[in-house]
Amino acid sequence: MEHLPEVLFQLFVLLLATKLGDELFKRLGQPALVGEILGGVLVGPAVLGWYQITPETSLFAQIGAVLLLFEVGVHTRVGDVARVGGTAVAVAVLGVALPFVGGYVVGTALGLGFVGRVFFAASLTATSVGITSGALRSLGALATRSGRVILGAAVIDDVLAMLIVAVAVGISAGDVSLPRIGLLLALAAAFIAIVVLGGTGILRRRRSLLTDPRFAETPFLPGMILMLGLAALAAQIGLAAIIGAFLAGMVVGESSERHALETETAPVAAFFTPFFFGFIGAQVDPAAFGSLATVGLLVGVTLLAIVAKYAGAFLGAIRTGRERASLIAWGMVPRGEVEIIVAGLALTAGAIGSDLYAVIVGMVVITALVVPPLMGPLVRRAEPAIAL
Amino acid sequence: MEHLPEVLFQLFVLLLATKLGDELFKRLGQPALVGEILGGVLVGPAVLGWYQITPETSLFAQIGAVLLLFEVGVHTRVGDVARVGGTAVAVAVLGVALPFVGGYVVGTALGLGFVGRVFFAASLTATSVGITSGALRSLGALATRSGRVILGAAVIDDVLAMLIVAVAVGISAGDVSLPRIGLLLALAAAFIAIVVLGGTGILRRRRSLLTDPRFAETPFLPGMILMLGLAALAAQIGLAAIIGAFLAGMVVGESSERHALETETAPVAAFFTPFFFGFIGAQVDPAAFGSLATVGLLVGVTLLAIVAKYAGAFLGAIRTGRERASLIAWGMVPRGEVEIIVAGLALTAGAIGSDLYAVIVGMVVITALVVPPLMGPLVRRAEPAIAL
Numbered sequence: 001m002e003h004l005p006e007v008l009f010q011l012f013v014l015l016l017a018t019k020l021g022d023e024l025f026k027r028l029g030q031p032a033l034v035g036e037i038l039g040g041v042l043v044g045p046a047v048l049g050w051y052q053i054t055p056e057t058s059l060f061a062q063i064g065a066v067l068l069l070f071e072v073g074v075h076t077r078v079g080d081v082a083r084v085g086g087t088a089v090a091v092a093v094l095g096v097a098l099p100f101v102g103g104y105v106v107g108t109a110l111g112l113g114f115v116g117r118v119f120f121a122a123s124l125t126a127t128s129v130g131i132t133s134g135a136l137r138s139l140g141a142l143a144t145r146s147g148r149v150i151l152g153a154a155v156i157d158d159v160l161a162m163l164i165v166a167v168a169v170g171i172s173a174g175d176v177s178l179p180r181i182g183l184l185l186a187l188a189a190a191f192i193a194i195v196v197l198g199g200t201g202i203l204r205r206r207r208s209l210l211t212d213p214r215f216a217e218t219p220f221l222p223g224m225i226l227m228l229g230l231a232a233l234a235a236q237i238g239l240a241a242i243i244g245a246f247l248a249g250m251v252v253g254e255s256s257e258r259h260a261l262e263t264e265t266a267p268v269a270a271f272f273t274p275f276f277f278g279f280i281g282a283q284v285d286p287a288a289f290g291s292l293a294t295v296g297l298l299v300g301v302t303l304l305a306i307v308a309k310y311a312g313a314f315l316g317a318i319r320t321g322r323e324r325a326s327l328i329a330w331g332m333v334p335r336g337e338v339e340i341i342v343a344g345l346a347l348t349a350g351a352i353g354s355d356l357y358a359v360i361v362g363m364v365v366i367t368a369l370v371v372p373p374l375m376g377p378l379v380r381r382a383e384p385a386i387a388l
Numbered sequence: 389m390e391h392l393p394e395v396l397f398q399l400f401v402l403l404l405a406t407k408l409g410d411e412l413f414k415r416l417g418q419p420a421l422v423g424e425i426l427g428g429v430l431v432g433p434a435v436l437g438w439y440q441i442t443p444e445t446s447l448f449a450q451i452g453a454v455l456l457l458f459e460v461g462v463h464t465r466v467g468d469v470a471r472v473g474g475t476a477v478a479v480a481v482l483g484v485a486l487p488f489v490g491g492y493v494v495g496t497a498l499g500l501g502f503v504g505r506v507f508f509a510a511s512l513t514a515t516s517v518g519i520t521s522g523a524l525r526s527l528g529a530l531a532t533r534s535g536r537v538i539l540g541a542a543v544i545d546d547v548l549a550m551l552i553v554a555v556a557v558g559i560s561a562g563d564v565s566l567p568r569i570g571l572l573l574a575l576a577a578a579f580i581a582i583v584v585l586g587g588t589g590i591l592r593r594r595r596s597l598l599t600d601p602r603f604a605e606t607p608f609l610p611g612m613i614l615m616l617g618l619a620a621l622a623a624q625i626g627l628a629a630i631i632g633a634f635l636a637g638m639v640v641g642e643s644s645e646r647h648a649l650e651t652e653t654a655p656v657a658a659f660f661t662p663f664f665f666g667f668i669g670a671q672v673d674p675a676a677f678g679s680l681a682t683v684g685l686l687v688g689v690t691l692l693a694i695v696a697k698y699a700g701a702f703l704g705a706i707r708t709g710r711e712r713a714s715l716i717a718w719g720m721v722p723r724g725e726v727e728i729i730v731a732g733l734a735l736t737a738g739a740i741g742s743d744l745y746a747v748i749v750g751m752v753v754i755t756a757l758v759v760p761p762l763m764g765p766l767v768r769r770a771e772p773a774i775a776l
Contacts, residue, residue: 004450004629008620016613022603032603056447062392215410215420224659225407228400235393264655271612271656 010057011275013050014282017043018274031368033336036274037361040281051282057275064276065341066245070227071269073249074262076155078200088152090316095153095332096160098312099124102304110297112352118168119346123360124305126161127154128336128368135372136331144383146324149317150331161338162243163188165345169240172349187237192247195230199251207256218260223252224268242341280340280361283347288358297355302363306370309333327375327382334371335364398445399663401438402670405431406662419756421516421724424662425749428669439670445663452664453729454633458615459657461637462650464543466588476540479704483541483720484548486700487512490692498685500740506556507734511748512693514549515542516724516756523760524719532771534712537705538719549726550631551576553733557628560737575625580635583618587639595644606648611640612656630729668728668749671735676746685743690751694758697721715763715770722759723752 017039025035043051051057103121112120132154136142142151166188203209210219227248234244255261288294314329343360346352352360379386405427413423431439439445491509500508520542524530530539554576591597598607615636622632643649676682702717731748734740740748767774 005620005623007447008454008616008623008629012613012616012620015609015616019601019603019609019613023601026602055443059395059444059447066396213407213411214414215407220655221403221407221658225400225404228396228403232393232396232400235396241392241396263651264658267608267652268656268659270609270652 007054007056010051010054011060013043014040014057014278015274017051018278018281022274031372033277034365034368036277037281037284037365040278041284041286042281043278044282044284046282046285046287051278053279053282057279060272060275061279062241062276064272064274064279065242065337066227066231067265067269067272068276068337069242069246070223070249071265072158073246073251074223074253074258074265076158076246076250076253078196078250078254085152087149087317087320088156090319091149091153091313091328091332092156092160092316094312094316095127095309095329096125096157096164096312099305099308100164102308106301106304110356112356115168115172115349116346116351118164118171119342119349119351120356120360122161122164122168123339123342123346124301124308124335124363125157125164126335126338126342127157127309127332128334128338128364132331132334132371135334135375139375139379140386141379141383144379144386145320146327146331146379146382149320149324149328153313153316153328153332157332158246158338159192161342162240162246163192165240165338165342166243168342169345169349172345172351188243191234191237192243195244195247196250199247200254203251203254207254210252210255211257218264219252219255219257220261220264223248223255223261223265226252240341240345276337277340280344283344283354284358284361285354288355289362294355294359298359298362298366301359302366305335305363305367306333321382323378323382327378330371330374330378333367335367339364395442395444398439398442399448401431402428402445402666403662405439406666406669410662419760421665422753422756424665425669425672425753428666429672429674430669431666432670432672434670434673434675439666441667441670445667448660448663449667450629450664452660452662452667453630453725454615454619455653455657455660456664456725457630457634458611458637459653460546461634461639462611462641462646462653464546464634464638464641466584466638466642473540475537475705475708476544478707479537479541479701479716479720480544480548482704483515483697483701483717484513484545484552487693487696488552490696494689494692498744500744503556503560503737504734504739506552506559507730507737507739508744508748510549510552510556511727511730511734512689512696512723512751513545513552514723514726514730515545515697515720516722516726516752520719520722520759523722523763527763527767528774529767529771532767532774533708534715534719534767534770537708537712537716541701541704541716541720545720546634546726547580549730550628550634551580553628553726553730554631556730557733557737560733560739576631579622579625580631583632583635584638587635588642591639591642595642598640598643599645606652607640607643607645608649608652611636611643611649611653614640628729628733664725665728668732671732671742672746672749673742676743677750682743682747686747686750686754689747690754693723693751693755694721709770711766711770715766718759718762718766721755723755727752 018036021035021039022032025032100121103124104117107117107120136147141147210222216222227245230244230248231241235241310329313332314325317325317328343357347357406424409423409427410420488509491512492505495505495508524535529535598610604610615633618632618636619629623629698717701720702713705713705716731745735745
């Protein structure tokens, strides 16, 4: 590695910039995620040019995404998802279907090809578990009925979105025939089912399995091995690597030593995810928003993302009453890492252009910014029992 | 990153192989480090060929070395080093000088160039803090007088070795004139002094400095930023990146939240260092030991490394009595990460050949294997007060 000094410098600059953005946004009472992305825009090639996209810096970004989804998986209980039941499923399915259909129609109007339309539609579907749960936690509303439905639905909609991603990645890699889509869907479903049911089944029968080896006092290192292995396997069979990482997290999260696992995974994810969000920002060229057409597109896509998700989730939650349905639907609006990963895959595959990529990232930033301030009043109305 | 599946697979295979080696060696009661290296040999290009040396896998190995030295730095107290005083300094200086002189003479006899001789000699100098402190801990002898001298001397000898590394790297990069060596020595000393005295001075005056930012509840992320920054800076001015990482660890270790820092650094280092030790192993070709000449060289170099370190450290510790001096000298014998890093730098710079590289790694493995079994009897003789 003759260019180690440069690689170290680029990683240093990106980590510093994202954490300064994080700091600034926390002080302004805004989501840290947005500050990290803007830090990446600042030091990236389009503005200061101190950070460049190279195979080495890309690897750190990809491992950041893999670790992020692993951590989300660790916090996702298979049992919890099953318990919240019907309402959560309805919220998730309608909350994914409406944005997907809306995105597909708009993508057609924008003149995208079939793969581009699927990617674009997929990039509007998933709720950000991170931003939503952060907002609910700060309001003390995580354990309310609305809170549980939101979290359950957010998890189910992540899985749905990843299924769509799996199909989109498969389509972009090969032909687009219906049998092939069916095969991919079956493959993705089989992979997820085998890993989740098989893995959690084995671990439930023998909860100490991951801490039996002497090299591991906690399930952390076995979890990292499983994470890399399933990520590689998922990527190898044509799914996204992050699906494998998410499933690995969900499986090892069933271990008896889950608390130790969470404690040890947290710093590794905290170290790596800024490289992912910074990398996202570095791919955005602010000059793209110099044209009125792109700004118009951003406004249109953002409205579509908010209205379609709100409408779908509201319909799914209507049986809980209008107040709760409003809170649940609004809580499902923030987009986050999944959208950005999907948009990045689409950009790499050449399915969408850099303008639309910038618009999707811009939409994520706006939804992440607008949702938290309105959560407080909605929680007070829907869940008057909790003290605010 | 079109080849993300392959990169993920290689990282997966290496982590799995090193941890299986770790497991096997722990069960045999041998140092895990050796098992990790042998795991790397097994999956590396010379044997199974499942893991390859690429820019991406090299980056993970280098970050592993950087994190390892950062962690050693965090556990190194500037005050402790100062307190153990004269004996530790004498043990460290003589324990570095004799192997260095011996290595230089043998290097000349082997027909190495000037840079090769300096690298080879440097690769015999430093005691492995990891293996020694592990052995002392398992005997309950860390807090004895002998234990404190060994740890203090091991830390000082790390710093001396890094100073030698700094000079060797500088020499290999440019000309070999005496003024240049003097300049490098001055630059290395100034860099170390400014960072350590300046950094610890600032932190001692304001111990909460690293936890003041809102993005950081512990000094972990500020520490990671400082680690990458000082590693890049050290590499940029011609020192080894690991020196910067070590100093960064020593500085942030002075923070008021040291315990939280250690807790969060540990999993990140545990995740990354196997990639470093596995990478070391992957560069060894077992076929090199097929020739009698190389095996003879391995035996000779290993005897030189053991005898020279033992003699130097024994002389340095003689004022503590013969029993303690024997224990201290034997405790200083294990070599480890610093040797391997130096040998790797020398191999990359073309200063030594792959045979001598394999010999140095073999020597490290042998010293790490032979020392722990004899520590018990020596501790019982030198420190009869502790219950074994």
